[in-house]
Amino acid sequence: MNTxxxxxxxxxRRRRVLQIIFVFVNLALVESHIPGALWLVIGxxxxxxxxxxAASGSSLVxxxxxxxxxxxxxxxxxxxxxxxxxxxxxxxxxLALLLVWIPVGWFLWPNAAAHDRTPLDLDPATWxxxxxxxxxxxxxxxxxxLLGKRGICRFLCPFNTIVRLVRRDSRANSYPMxxxxxxxxxxxxxxxxxxxxxxxxxS
Numbered sequence: 001m002n003t004x005x006x007x008x009x010x011x012x013r014r015r016r017v018l019q020i021i022f023v024f025v026n027l028a029l030v031e032s033h034i035p036g037a038l039w040l041v042i043g044x045x046x047x048x049x050x051x052x053x054a055a056s057g058s059s060l061v062x063x064x065x066x067x068x069x070x071x072x073x074x075x076x077x078x079x080x081x082x083x084x085x086x087x088x089x090x091x092x093x094x095l096a097l098l099l100v101w102i103p104v105g106w107f108l109w110p111n112a113a114a115h116d117r118t119p120l121d122l123d124p125a126t127w128x129x130x131x132x133x134x135x136x137x138x139x140x141x142x143x144x145x146l147l148g149k150r151g152i153c154r155f156l157c158p159f160n161t162i163v164r165l166v167r168r169d170s171r172a173n174s175y176p177m178x179x180x181x182x183x184x185x186x187x188x189x190x191x192x193x194x195x196x197x198x199x200x201x202x203s
């Protein structure tokens with residue numbers, strides 16, 4: 001019996017199950033609202049931890065934990081590369097929006113900075129606070145249809161750019177790529193989230 005062949009599909013199934021869990025947690029439990037100062041600090045520590053995990057060479061964050069990447073994987077049969085975006089502009093714009101939306105929100109709603117309301121909510125009565133996340137989730141397959149396989153990761157997500165800055169590693173090609181048949185980039189390196197990953201996700 002070929003152990004490696006048997007472990008491959010099993011590992012992929014486990015990854016898919018974990019992806020479903022992370023998608024559920026983000027869509028069903030995490031509210032969309034402007035965080036207070038306390039949860040901004042907690043969220044900052046959380047994201048710093050994710051960056052350090054990814055910077056260590058692990059594919060866990062992009063390959064399993066990211067709910068946006070998970071939905072893109074599930075929508076992969078719809079993938080068509082109809083639009084090309086310069087990643088420098090796409091990721092830069094996304095990063096700028098991520099950096100300014102909380103200060104702008106605090107400026108417009110000054111009381112928001114002082115509240116310590118948790119972003120996790122199990123109350124069905126507050127379903128409206130999940131509408132933004134659900135709408136974004138519905139838009140992800142559309143992005144896959146326009147940008148191709150893991151197009152959001154390749155063109156819009158600034159996470160791996162930050163990871164590369166932390167690593168300060170100029171020898172990017174020293175890491176093996178997860179090149180999959182039918183790769184949307186034609187087998188060329190797109191970025192670090194495509195490397196060292198036992199996945200058929202982004203290539």
